[in-house]
Amino acid sequence: DIVMTQSPDSLAVSLGERATINCKSSQSVLYSFNNKDHLAWYQQKPGQPPKMLIYWASIRESGVPDRFSGSGSGTDFTLTISSLQAEDVAVYYCQQYYGTPYTFGQGTKLEIK
Amino acid sequence: QVQLQQSGPGLLKPSQTLSLTCAISGDSVSTDGVAWNWIRQSPSRGLQWLGRTYYRSRWYNDYAESVKSRITIKTDTSKNQFSLQLNSMTPEDTAVYYCARASPGLANWGQGTLVTVSS
Numbered sequence: 136d137i138v139m140t141q142s143p144d145s146l147a148v149s150l151g152e153r154a155t156i157n158c159k160s161s162q163s164v165l166y167s168f169n170n171k172d173h174l175a176w177y178q179q180k181p182g183q184p185p186k187m188l189i190y191w192a193s194i195r196e197s198g199v200p201d202r203f204s205g206s207g208s209g210t211d212f213t214l215t216i217s218s219l220q221a222e223d224v225a226v227y228y229c230q231q232y233y234g235t236p237y238t239f240g241q242g243t244k245l246e247i248k
Numbered sequence: 249q250v251q252l253q254q255s256g257p258g259l260l261k262p263s264q265t266l267s268l269t270c271a272i273s274g275d276s277v278s279t280d281g282v283a284w285n286w287i288r289q290s291p292s293r294g295l296q297w298l299g300r301t302y303y304r305s306r307w308y309n310d311y312a313e314s315v316k317s318r319i320t321i322k323t324d325t326s327k328n329q330f331s332l333q334l335n336s337m338t339p340e341d342t343a344v345y346y347c348a349r350a351s352p353g354l355a356n357w358g359q360g361t362l363v364t365v366s367s
Contacts, residue, residue, distance in 0.1 A: 185357060186357075190352065228295060232350065237285070237287075239296075241294055
């Protein structure tokens with residue numbers, strides 16, 4: 136199974152500041168047949184299912200604010216929130232869909248400083 | 249707009265079978281290239297993918313090794329829904345269970361069902 140490891144486990148950022156979450160996979164999730172990284176990012180708020188923010192490592196899902204961006208390739212990925220808003224308080228997860236079993240990171244809890 | 253509506257009981261006794269259904273609107277369970285998944289979440293295990301079904305000229309199922317001996321995912325094309333059966337439930341299976349549509353990321357999720365296994 137591909138192991139997904141996120142860092143940090145928790146993060147406190149001031150409103151309007153940048154938040155950066157990292158995700159590392161135990162093997163490359165770059166698929167040679169389509170040259171795409173099979174990596175997604177999710178936001179989960181209490182009592183709600185996860186919401187997909189980013190897929191193919193860097194493509195923003197429709198309706199997601201452009202302050203959210205994804206980068207990286209191969210085994211190392213980053214989710215960046217350029218200017219933190221109060222509504223961004225949540226737990227964030229990365230997930231690989233390179234192969235089954237799909238696997239998720241352990242989550243990063245983002246709070247306001 | 250795709251919506252997934254889950255239904256099924258939330259309280260089970262040990263050894264019983266979990267049966268959950270996910271009704272689909274805004275898409276077809278037979279859409280080529282779309283996978284229909286079951287995922288669960290618990291404090292101890294985090295988000296855990298359980299399995300998926302998809303149609304690509306014929307039906308395919310993939311299951312997580314950890315539940316492979318106990319799980320069945322079925323589709324009902326007449327009702328446009330898919331279902332999860334998990335046998336021999338134990339307290340360790342207590343979790344919130346979600347259905348989700350992959351195309352390819354998990355873009356759409358059901359509302360979640362808290363399943364508690366307790367005697």
